[in-house]
Amino acid sequence: MPQKESVIALLGLLAYGELVAFDRIATDAKLAPDLQKRATVAAMASAEIRNYQRLSERIKELGGHPDEAMRPFVQAMDDFHDSTRPHNWLEGLVKVYVGDSVADDFFREIAQFLEPRDKALVLEVLHTPENGKFAVQEITAAIDAEPSVAGRLALWARRLVGEALGQAQRVAAEHDLLTTIVLEGTGDLAKVSELMKRLMHNHSERMTVIGLNN
Amino acid sequence: MPQKESVIALLGLLAYGELVAFDRIATDAKLAPDLQKRATVAAMASAEIRNYQRLSERIKELGGHPDEAMRPFVQAMDDFHDSTRPHNWLEGLVKVYVGDSVADDFFREIAQFLEPRDKALVLEVLHTPENGKFAVQEITAAIDAEPSVAGRLALWARRLVGEALGQAQRVAAEHDLLTTIVLEGTGDLAKVSELMKRLMHNHSERMTVIGLNN
Numbered sequence: 557m558p559q560k561e562s563v564i565a566l567l568g569l570l571a572y573g574e575l576v577a578f579d580r581i582a583t584d585a586k587l588a589p590d591l592q593k594r595a596t597v598a599a600m601a602s603a604e605i606r607n608y609q610r611l612s613e614r615i616k617e618l619g620g621h622p623d624e625a626m627r628p629f630v631q632a633m634d635d636f637h638d639s640t641r642p643h644n645w646l647e648g649l650v651k652v653y654v655g656d657s658v659a660d661d662f663f664r665e666i667a668q669f670l671e672p673r674d675k676a677l678v679l680e681v682l683h684t685p686e687n688g689k690f691a692v693q694e695i696t697a698a699i700d701a702e703p704s705v706a707g708r709l710a711l712w713a714r715r716l717v718g719e720a721l722g723q724a725q726r727v728a729a730e731h732d733l734l735t736t737i738v739l740e741g742t743g744d745l746a747k748v749s750e751l752m753k754r755l756m757h758n759h760s761e762r763m764t765v766i767g768l769n770n
Numbered sequence: 771m772p773q774k775e776s777v778i779a780l781l782g783l784l785a786y787g788e789l790v791a792f793d794r795i796a797t798d799a800k801l802a803p804d805l806q807k808r809a810t811v812a813a814m815a816s817a818e819i820r821n822y823q824r825l826s827e828r829i830k831e832l833g834g835h836p837d838e839a840m841r842p843f844v845q846a847m848d849d850f851h852d853s854t855r856p857h858n859w860l861e862g863l864v865k866v867y868v869g870d871s872v873a874d875d876f877f878r879e880i881a882q883f884l885e886p887r888d889k890a891l892v893l894e895v896l897h898t899p900e901n902g903k904f905a906v907q908e909i910t911a912a913i914d915a916e917p918s919v920a921g922r923l924a925l926w927a928r929r930l931v932g933e934a935l936g937q938a939q940r941v942a943a944e945h946d947l948l949t950t951i952v953l954e955g956t957g958d959l960a961k962v963s964e965l966m967k968r969l970m971h972n973h974s975e976r977m978t979v980i981g982l983n984n
Contacts, residue, residue, distance in 0.1 A: 575805065578812050582796035591789065591837045591844075595822055598792050602816030608809055623805045630805075 557671050558737045560618055565733040567615050567674070568625025570663065570681065574608035575626070576633050577601070577656070584648035593694075600652075600687050607681035614677055628731060636723040640716050646698050646705065647712055650768075653691035654713045655720060656683050657762055661755050669741030695766045710768040717759065771885050772951045774832055779947040781829050781888070782839025784877065784895065788822035789840070790847050791815070791870070798862035807908075814866070814901050821895035828891055842945060850937040854930055860912050860919065861926055864982075867905035868927045869934060870897050871976055875969050883955030909980045924982040931973065 558566075581601035588594035612622040640655075642648035660682040667678040699706045728735050742748050763769040772780075795815035802808035826836040854869075856862035874896045881892040913920045942949050956962050977983040 572805070575809060575812065578816075579796065579800060582793065582812075582815065586793060591786070591840055595789060595819065595826065595836075598789065598796075598819045599823065601796065602792075602819045605809065605812045605816045609813065612809065622809075626805055 558669060558740060562733040562737045563670065563674055564615055564618050564620035564625050565628070565731060566666065566670075566678075566737060567611050567618075568620070568622070568627075569629045569727070569734065570678065571608055571611040571615065571622060572626035572629045572633055573659065574604045574611065574681070576637055578604040578608070580637055581648075581652065584642060584645070584652070587642070587645040587648055589645060596690060597648075600690075603684070603687075610677060610681060614674070629727060632723045632727050632730075636719055640719050646695060646709060649691040649694050650709050650713050650766075651716055653688055653695065653766065654716050654759070654762065657688060658717065658720060658755055658759050661758050662751075665751055665754070666737060666741065669737055692766055695768075699767050706767055710763070713763060713768050772883060772954060776947040776951045777884065777888055778829055778832050778834035778839050779842070779945060780880065780884075780892075780951060781825050781832075782834070782836070782841075783843045783941070783948065784892065785822055785825040785829065785836060786840035786843045786847055787873065788818045788825065788895070790851055792818040792822070794851055795862075795866065798856060798859070798866070801856070801859040801862055803859060810904060811862075814904075817898070817901075824891060824895060828888070843941060846937045846941050846944075850933055854933050860909060860923060863905040863908050864923050864927050864980075865930055867902055867909065867980065868930050868973070868976065871902060872931065872934060872969055872973050875972050879965055879968070880951060880955065883951055906980055909982075913981050920981055924977070927977060927982050 578601050581597060581604065585594045585597040585601065588597055615622045615625050640651065642651055663678055663682060667675045670678065695709065699709075728738075738748060738751075739745070742751060760769060792815050795811060795818065799808050799811040799815065802811055829836045829839050854865065856865055877892055877896060881889045884892065909923065913923075942952075952962060952965075953959070956965060974983060
């Protein structure tokens with residue numbers, strides 16, 4: 557089992573992810589084409605804050621301080637979101653669907669290396685399938701209505717994944733506590749590479765589902 | 771008891787208020803001086819969405835459509851918020867404390883004219899005293915640290931109330947369904963004027979509490 561400091565770092569990364577996700581999804585809500593959809597997306601944002609609170613509580617239980625645990629990841633995550641601001645409703649939804657799913661897959665794998673309680677917490681704060689379902693519905697409906705949007709959204713999705721991988725490598729390089737969890741959990745570098753392959757495979761399948769794998 | 775259409779209109783006004791409050795408070799969260807306070811304010815925003823969902827459900831139960839019930843109030847409320855965008859953390863908190871409290875007082879009075887179930891719902895979706903407490907703490911701490919901010923915030927609070935009253939009069943003039951609830955509930959115009967006096971009295975007391983009644 558990873559040492560306490562590593563777990564605090566991992567929960568800090570997740571916690572700041574929730575704060576940023578709240579902010580980002582709350583902003584996306586304003587792009588909604590009607591009030592009901594605006595409320596649906598605002599509710600997604602709110603769910604992130606409940607998750608933040610649970611992670612923050614657990615960081616304190618483990619003897620950490622939420623602000624300190626999050627701080628190392630602020631720059632990389634803000635940079636990622638600043639460089640991938642959605643320009644419209646559909647770009648926002650693709651970001652939710654593509655970006656959050658890759659991150660969720662990653663944390664779902666890492667959760668297996670944690671002790672039962674932290675494993676359960678991490679799995680519980682991952683996004684609900686409902687968020688994805690809503691995004692998929694909206695995106696496929698838009699592509700059905702105007703097939704030309706698929707090309708633009710596919711480009712956008714590729715850019716998102718490129719930026720996300722860049723920032724993930726930066727975080728990995730700068731934070732030994734996190735890379736240790738992954739290395740010790742998987743066993744060796746070859747297994748880390750297998751993990752990355754699984755993430756990319758799942759990502760590719762999701763792109764196919766929404767008709768963006770052209 | 772007011773007719774169903776009037777209640778739907780009132781709940782629509784409240785529901786759109788929640789959506790806008792979510793948006794506005796979520797934006798304010800980014801102005802927070804640290805991550806913990808940012809999370810506290812984001813959690814306040816999330817509470818508005820849970821309230822929105824309850825109001826929206828009740829509108830549907832009464833045979834209304836949430837989007838239609840909210841639409842008549844979109845312009846006035848957006849105009850109010852566009853013309854009173856906080857420029858910093860403290861202005862945001864004063865807006866929460868001053869603005870939400872006046873609105874809450876108003877709806878608390880109106881709730882008395884509704885049947886028990888709607889009365890309970892309206893009272894329950896009003897803001898928790900915790901929001902106010904947090905705002906009061908932050909504002910008084912800031913004034914203690916730098917007394918000169920009090921003058922600027924007092925001006926800001928007066929502007930807020932002026933803009934809010936302007937938009938409230940516009941809403942009242944345009945929406946007979948709402949004015950009917952107030953008129954029938956209070957009994958006559960003299961009572962409406964007493965109600966307004968109570969609102970202004972309470973507002974003035976709150977300003978004194980945070981040291982802005984100079």
